[in-house]
Amino acid sequence: MGAWELLLVGVVILLGLGGVLVPGAPGSWLVWAAVLWWTFEDPQTLSWGVLVGATGLLFVAQVIRWRLPPRQLRTSGATPRMAAYAGVGALLGFFLVPVLGAIPGFIGGGYLAERLRLGGQGEAKASVRTVMRKGGTSVLVELFTCLLIMGAWLGAVIWG
Numbered sequence: 001m002g003a004w005e006l007l008l009v010g011v012v013i014l015l016g017l018g019g020v021l022v023p024g025a026p027g028s029w030l031v032w033a034a035v036l037w038w039t040f041e042d043p044q045t046l047s048w049g050v051l052v053g054a055t056g057l058l059f060v061a062q063v064i065r066w067r068l069p070p071r072q073l074r075t076s077g078a079t080p081r082m083a084a085y086a087g088v089g090a091l092l093g094f095f096l097v098p099v100l101g102a103i104p105g106f107i108g109g110g111y112l113a114e115r116l117r118l119g120g121q122g123e124a125k126a127s128v129r130t131v132m133r134k135g136g137t138s139v140l141v142e143l144f145t146c147l148l149i150m151g152a153w154l155g156a157v158i159w160g
Contacts, residue, residue: 001042006157009038013150017091020143021083023071028058031146035153046160054149061145071135078131085113086136087143094147102147106140107132 012034019027032054039051086109093105110131114124132140 001038005041009034013153017146017150018087020139020146021087028142028146031149032058035149038153046156050152050156053152057145057148061141064141065138068138071138076131076134077127078136082110082113086110090143090147099151102144103140106143
C-alpha cells in the first residue's frame with residue numbers, strides 16, 4: 001500500500017474520530033471502514049489481526065454503551081465547542097500519556113471549554129459533571145474505543 005493510500009486511510013480515521021463527537025454521525029463506523037479498507041488493500045496477518053481486534057473492540061463498546069443511560073446531551077447543556085475541546089483533549093492525552101491519557105484529556109478538555117464559557121471553577125465542574133452523567137460517558141467510551149483502534153492501526157503501519 002502506497003504512502004498516499006495510507007494517508008487517506010489516516011484521514012478517514014481522523015474524520016471518524018471527529019464524527020464520534022457529532023451527534024448522529026457514524027464516527028466509529030468510519031474508523032472501522034478505514035481499517036477494513038486498509039486490510040483489503042494490504043492483506044497480511046497483522047492487518048487482519050488489527051481488523052478482527054477493531055471489530056471486537058467496537059462490539060464491546062456497543063455493549064457498554066447499551067448498558068449506559070441514553071444520550072441526552074442537548075438537555076445537559078453540552079455545546080459543540082465543549083465537544084471539540086474534549087475531543088482535542090482526548091487526542092492529546094492519548095499521545096502524551098499513552099492510551100490512558102485519553103480519559104483525563106477528554107474530561108479536562110470539556111472542563112477547559114466550560115471554564116472559558118462560564119468563568120468560574122465551580123460552575124465549570126458542575127457543568128462537566130452534568131454532561132458526563134447525561135451522555136458524556138457514552139461519548140467517551142466510543143471515542144476511547146476509536147482511539148484504541150487508531151493506535152493499533154498506527155502501530156501496525158509504523159512497526160508492522
